[in-house]
Amino acid sequence: MPHITVEQAIGQALIEEMQHDPRVLIFGEGVATTQPHLVQQFGAERVRNTPLAEAIIAGTAVGAAATGLRPVIDMLFAPFLAYAMDAIVNSAGKLRYMSGGQFAFPLVVLAKTGAGWGVGAQHTHNLEAWFVHSPGLKVVMPSTAADFKGLLKSAIRDDNPVLFFNDMTLGHHAGEVEEGEAALVPLGKAVVARPGRDVTLVSYAKGMHACWQAAEMLAAQHIEAELIDLRTLKPLDEETVLASVRKTGRLVVVHEAGPLCGVGSEIAALVAEKAFSALKTPIRRVTSPDVPTPSSHALEQAFLPQAPTVVATVRSLLD
Amino acid sequence: MPHITVEQAIGQALIEEMQHDPRVLIFGEGVATTQPHLVQQFGAERVRNTPLAEAIIAGTAVGAAATGLRPVIDMLFAPFLAYAMDAIVNSAGKLRYMSGGQFAFPLVVLAKTGAGWGVGAQHTHNLEAWFVHSPGLKVVMPSTAADFKGLLKSAIRDDNPVLFFNDMTLGHHAGEVEEGEAALVPLGKAVVARPGRDVTLVSYAKGMHACWQAAEMLAAQHIEAELIDLRTLKPLDEETVLASVRKTGRLVVVHEAGPLCGVGSEIAALVAEKAFSALKTPIRRVTSPDVPTPSSHALEQAFLPQAPTVVATVRSLLD
Amino acid sequence: METILTERSPLGMHESMLLTRAYEEKLAALFAAGNFPMTCSSQGQEASAVGVVRALGPDDQILTNHRSAGHLIARGADPGRMIAEVMGKATGYCGGKSGTLHISVKELGVMLTSTIVGGELSLATGVALSKKMLKQPGIVACFFGDGAACEGIFHESLNLASVWNLPILYVCENNQWQAFVHRRETMVADHLSPRAASYGIASTTVDGNDANAVLKSALAAVEQIRQTGQPYLLETYTYRQKGHISFDDQAHVDPSELAHWLTLDPITRMERHLREIAGFTTGELAALRTKAQERIDAALEFARQSPYPDPSALTTDVYA
Amino acid sequence: METILTERSPLGMHESMLLTRAYEEKLAALFAAGNFPMTCSSQGQEASAVGVVRALGPDDQILTNHRSAGHLIARGADPGRMIAEVMGKATGYCGGKSGTLHISVKELGVMLTSTIVGGELSLATGVALSKKMLKQPGIVACFFGDGAACEGIFHESLNLASVWNLPILYVCENNQWQAFVHRRETMVADHLSPRAASYGIASTTVDGNDANAVLKSALAAVEQIRQTGQPYLLETYTYRQKGHISFDDQAHVDPSELAHWLTLDPITRMERHLREIAGFTTGELAALRTKAQERIDAALEFARQSPYPDPSALTTDVYA
Numbered sequence A, B: 001m002p003h004i005t006v007e008q009a010i011g012q013a014l015i016e017e018m019q020h021d022p023r024v025l026i027f028g029e030g031v032a033t034t035q036p037h038l039v040q041q042f043g044a045e046r047v048r049n050t051p052l053a054e055a056i057i058a059g060t061a062v063g064a065a066a067t068g069l070r071p072v073i074d075m076l077f078a079p080f081l082a083y084a085m086d087a088i089v090n091s092a093g094k095l096r097y098m099s100g101g102q103f104a105f106p107l108v109v110l111a112k113t114g115a116g117w118g119v120g121a122q123h124t125h126n127l128e129a130w131f132v133h134s135p136g137l138k139v140v141m142p143s144t145a146a147d148f149k150g151l152l153k154s155a156i157r158d159d160n161p162v163l164f165f166n167d168m169t170l171g172h173h174a175g176e177v178e179e180g181e182a183a184l185v186p187l188g189k190a191v192v193a194r195p196g197r198d199v200t201l202v203s204y205a206k207g208m209h210a211c212w213q214a215a216e217m218l219a220a221q222h223i224e225a226e227l228i229d230l231r232t233l234k235p236l237d238e239e240t241v242l243a244s245v246r247k248t249g250r251l252v253v254v255h256e257a258g259p260l261c262g263v264g265s266e267i268a269a270l271v272a273e274k275a276f277s278a279l280k281t282p283i284r285r286v287t288s289p290d291v292p293t294p295s296s297h298a299l300e301q302a303f304l305p306q307a308p309t310v311v312a313t314v315r316s317l318l319d
Numbered sequence C, D: 001m002e003t004i005l006t007e008r009s010p011l012g013m014h015e016s017m018l019l020t021r022a023y024e025e026k027l028a029a030l031f032a033a034g035n036f037p038m039t040c041s042s043q044g045q046e047a048s049a050v051g052v053v054r055a056l057g058p059d060d061q062i063l064t065n066h067r068s069a070g071h072l073i074a075r076g077a078d079p080g081r082m083i084a085e086v087m088g089k090a091t092g093y094c095g096g097k098s099g100t101l102h103i104s105v106k107e108l109g110v111m112l113t114s115t116i117v118g119g120e121l122s123l124a125t126g127v128a129l130s131k132k133m134l135k136q137p138g139i140v141a142c143f144f145g146d147g148a149a150c151e152g153i154f155h156e157s158l159n160l161a162s163v164w165n166l167p168i169l170y171v172c173e174n175n176q177w178q179a180f181v182h183r184r185e186t187m188v189a190d191h192l193s194p195r196a197a198s199y200g201i202a203s204t205t206v207d208g209n210d211a212n213a214v215l216k217s218a219l220a221a222v223e224q225i226r227q228t229g230q231p232y233l234l235e236t237y238t239y240r241q242k243g244h245i246s247f248d249d250q251a252h253v254d255p256s257e258l259a260h261w262l263t264l265d266p267i268t269r270m271e272r273h274l275r276e277i278a279g280f281t282t283g284e285l286a287a288l289r290t291k292a293q294e295r296i297d298a299a300l301e302f303a304r305q306s307p308y309p310d311p312s313a314l315t316t317d318v319y320a
């Protein structure tokens, strides 16, 4: 299997799906300029720059999705979604239901997240929980090159609005990635990224990389962590999470997003409801603090959940 | 103490605080038309109609708050906040931090929520969790006339951006309410609305009314529920919740908002983390399903969390 | 089976206006009598609705908003299914899940109705983009109010439609009110159509209470869009005769403004036209009114007889 | 202690432009050398910045955006504290929490900088409302790009400022680019100022690469705002000589467009003015450049010597 980066995986997924279905198009601020190869291959109609106007970019995608196209829109950085909430939440998320099922909205919203490059809180804000909380949407947030490709392909093929969050600090992370149909990864399926018996670590996106590191550090201390990569945050693969906690009896959830009403809260609530009797210890969350993302490198590194914190948290449950 | 409705309580809070501080002003779509008494008392400068443009209503409030005024804005229904997210989340919530503390944002955002009057998902959507998840904001959501008044007064006096959600179906709910300074209710303090020993019910806003009813039905079955009204969702009064669960050993969280990454998830996660050893049974959530609010009365009533469901949930923990 | 209406004769338009008026009056009376859902009445704006909608062909598509009865009826929607939707019945166009504010009828090409003010402006560009890229015949008509024209999405939508050459007839129904705020409190000019020029979009304003005039302007606009593929802004200058929503008692409305506009009532004007130009008798005109009322009575009966949705419908139609 | 600069002589403006240029060039060089944060260079737009900022008085306030170096330096900001902020140092204007993109300096009246495109348009109305209602002297200058003018908030902001009579000088720095998109892909007209008319706002376009011309237009606009209390839109027609952000190699820029605009470089033009009108010698002009570079060298040294914030600062300044 070819070994490629996350960035390349995203690029491949777009190309393959645009080849696969002529109704797929992509637009956004600078999409055509920064990806001239897409323009060359698929033409200026299907690869479009837009004015700087997030609300109408999203609205256009929603209207187009309901009437026969399958748009992918690049919203650049997640905080810019603040301008596009009406189209995504009030239209794409609700108008199927409100119309009694008359319309469907096959569209993908791409947005970058991820602290670590010092641009501050208006470019760096993990907002995935907003969309998990809102009805009618799906939310994807991969951690590996194979999942970036496979889930983006599935998102484009899905008949519902999918938010696809891309932690850009993973861009150069590389891995083995399939081509074509073999690359597809289904939405809504978590994966046991590493089996273990002592504690369940649930995470996604960049958090997975802290967990991988932590799992290795723990293994050196003879603690075997089971590592679950959610991959899709909505619909959530409850069973994979519950099965693991039922086995290990301990749960730590790790993510970069803020703690309150986050995905970690949801996972904790799920387990406290449905796997309570298996729990041997309190459920712990390792997240960024509830503050805007600082710019200064010194502060930004302290903001990010890091492997040593995960290790210490796990140890506190076992000691 | 005078017995007044929630609507009257809100009206009194506005009048008292506009009297108390000349920097307080209120604006929004139709504010001046629908509250002519405010215009009469405080003048057209301090009580303003606006164009139909939520983004600039919110942005104007944020800019004004940073420079000496204390705006209250009426955003009408919570889903319309989708147009105003940038000003609230990216500006009001972050610019204090991002400027190293140079600016403060004393402002209040009023928004109505609450299913039960059949207007559908674009007028009825409980979005409080979005703002709990976002840094730098406070979130208030009262259930009684006294708290509506007392918390709105405190929100207006607070030097931070406060989202004040008003479940409009409570408008005619009445209770004893103080006047002037005596009416103040501090932000960030939950209240034990009913003591009990068998189970803790945590709720807020309309959910409290379902819980009151449920508590009575349970009492008739010799089950004593302790009832906690969060009142402020951010900052969350962790101690009051934890103390109760440490006493009862059982927790059911009730709210109208959707289940995923909601306030119920947060409360469950909090308790599973910090009062785990006191828990005798799984934590349960009673919320609306993860669907847009239907319009049809038949469906809307099924959408709402109701007392019998709360009772059945509690019983399932005790049986 | 829904049938799209394209009848453009004054009589045909008149019948549609009468049906709309009878519908609005019936719903207002039911609300006043208690225990009936509130609605946003388009009374007074019937000419604007029918004049534009009947300028469209069957391949064209429509986006509308909360004040949609005139658009729906002019296009051929069944008032029975509309009332059923208002009442939350299973036979409503959206199975009762929409209620009055966001009725869509895909079969009639009435797409994606949103009650978020400006929602239709946000979605229309995408609908038009599909038409263009999928090479489907027809244009897109997007109805919105003077209030919606204050929202940022108005600016973004018109600009994108212009830059991307999208076949959209933007119809601003300038009815002088934006819920409880008068238009003049929200903008310095009286008219919206001049704004089109800064986007390079052609525009005109028409007397929105004269169905024949609206039809004529709309036909010309539609023709221009079909020829050029470019958007066009048509402002129909009209008036919302009733309050914003059923319970609005119009206490804040200047009585002389209201009185003035009542003299311009579109239905009275069309009756004058039919009498003076087409030779209709007073009796014939009265019979037309009665016929419309009877259709609405029957529609109400249908809605009343219809069942409520099964509670299981609560969780269907969320995902495709 | 920050000092607001109001020096309007050509020499005074030139010194500010030179300082800005030296700042931008230094940061570009540092980035190219590796291990230095990226920034958005305003190189080529120095005249637009200084001409407007120096038309303001000490009571006036400024809102700016991600491309703010020229505005900050023209107003009197200390390049040392600016570089410290870019580097994330504790001595930065925002204690390192902002970084390059959102530097605010309240003491200089540079308020609420946002890097959300259009953020400044959203906030300026409120800042002006405070001035008006609290009866504080002065006006508000709001800098934004041609890209920001495509955002809905442009429409909402100008409309509200007009309806509420807010004393705002809207300054659209039309630099032909919007990150990686050319302005011409985003609007049909070349100029933004004509849009003001539909809001009833006065406007003009000025050659944004001629500091003297910008100053003159800005002074007239400011005077008109002080007199009328009403907003004004000033478009400075200019060019972003460098890429959108440090790593942008301008591969997509038409070389002839860039070459054309380089001939209009505002600093070279001001030097010509100083030589031809004010009699400066080439040596004097070179000395001015050297002086600016030395100031930036010293500023960088200050920033380098400054400490990083204490990790405890991570959770401060969230709430008041």
Ligand SMILES: Cc1ncc(C[n+]2csc(CCOP(=O)(O)OP(=O)(O)O)c2C)c(N)n1
Pocket: B029, B052, B054, B076, B080, B083, C066, C067, C115, C116, C117, C118, C144, C145, C146, C147, C148, C149, C173, C175, C177, C178, C179, C180, C240
């Ligand atoms: C974003 C948003 N803001 C406010 C409202 C409440 N609201 C519903 S209709 C309306 C007035 C709309 O005015 P206009 O666009 O002129 O349309 P009209 O009702 O006059 O037909 C308002 C304020 C809403 N539905 N959506």
Ligand SMILES: Cc1ncc(C[n+]2csc(CCOP(=O)(O)OP(=O)(O)O)c2C)c(N)n1
Pocket: A029, A052, A054, A076, A080, A083, D066, D067, D115, D116, D117, D118, D144, D145, D146, D147, D148, D149, D173, D175, D177, D178, D179, D240
């Ligand atoms: C809402 C939003 N969308 C996109 C961006 C990314 N971005 C930053 S600057 C910029 C271009 C802005 O263009 P313009 O307003 O003309 O200002 P200029 O950079 O040319 O000075 C873009 C797209 C952003 N910061 N905010």
Ligand SMILES: [Mg+2]
Pocket: C145, C146, C147, C173, C174, C175, C176, C177, C178, C179
């Ligand atoms: Mg109107």
Ligand SMILES: [Mg+2]
Pocket: D145, D146, D147, D173, D174, D175, D176, D177, D178, D179
């Ligand atoms: Mg620009």
